[in-house]
Amino acid sequence: xxxxxxxxxxxxxxxxxxxxxxxxxxxxxxxxxxxxxxxxxxxxxxxxxxxxxxxxxxxxxxxxxxxxxxxxxxxxxxxxxxxxxxxxxxxxxxxxxxxxxxxxxxxxxxxxxxxxxxxxxxxxxxxxxxxxxxxxxxxxxxxxxxxxxxxxxxxxxxxxxxxxxxxxxxxxxxxxxxxxxxxxxxxxxxxxxxxxxxxxxx
Numbered sequence: 390x391x392x393x394x395x396x397x398x399x400x401x402x403x404x405x406x407x408x409x410x411x412x413x414x415x416x417x418x419x420x421x422x423x424x425x426x427x428x429x430x431x432x433x434x435x436x437x438x439x440x441x442x443x444x445x446x447x448x449x450x451x452x453x454x455x456x457x458x459x460x461x462x463x464x465x466x467x468x469x470x471x472x473x474x475x476x477x478x479x480x481x482x483x484x485x486x487x488x489x490x491x492x493x494x495x496x497x498x499x500x501x502x503x504x505x506x507x508x509x510x511x512x513x514x515x516x517x518x519x520x521x522x523x524x525x526x527x528x529x530x531x532x533x534x535x536x537x538x539x540x541x542x543x544x545x546x547x548x549x550x551x552x553x554x555x556x557x558x559x560x561x562x563x564x565x566x567x568x569x570x571x572x573x574x575x576x577x578x579x580x581x582x583x584x585x586x587x588x589x590x591x
Contacts, residue, residue: 391508392543393591394516395449396457398505400532401433401518401525402442403457405500406464408525409489412496415521431517433503442501451539457532464497510590530585540588541574549577556586 405412419434442461446452471490473482486494505518521527535541541549546566553560558580565573 394507395445399457402500403460409492409496412499433517441504537574537578541577
């Protein structure tokens with residue numbers, strides 16, 4: 390389950406790089422809570438703006454070639470080529486950027502700090518990504534689809550059957566369970582290829 394929520398985090402992060410105003414609001418909210426807040430708020434931004442991208446990828450094996458990670462890597466490469474020499478020790482060099490560019494850079498930095506992973510699924514527990522997703526009108530289907538390699542092979546065959554049932558797919562259990570695991574995973578991918586569905590615990 391953590392694997393799927395890491396995949397979800399990567400997808401939300403990729404989308405957030407396109408929404409600089411939302412990233413700004415999320416970052417300022419985090420700072421305001423730290424400064425003025427008297428409550429604990431479960432922000433999706435990690436601790437002290439720690440880069441979480443590699444952790445999300447590590448805990449979601451196979452995600453390195455996903456749409457989300459490809460988009461995030463392209464953003465990183467773009468900013469690395471644009472940052473002026475010596476910027477690490479002289480913030481005034483950043484003044485070469487327009488306000489819009491600074492907002493876009495901030496969006497990338499905030500995006501790669503997201504951590505929406507969950508170790509243990511609880512039906513009553515709402516993901517800390519939910520408000521952010523709603524603010525961006527986020528659609529996970531633009532970034533992730535359950536395929537053999539990124540989902541089905543990680544499940545036992547009876548769990549595959551259960552997930553297919555939850556997706557509304559009707560299949561003969563005996564025939565499916567008789568398949569080798571790799572074949573069953575490929576069959577599950579094919580059966581769901583035209584359905585917009587993600588597992589409940591994602």
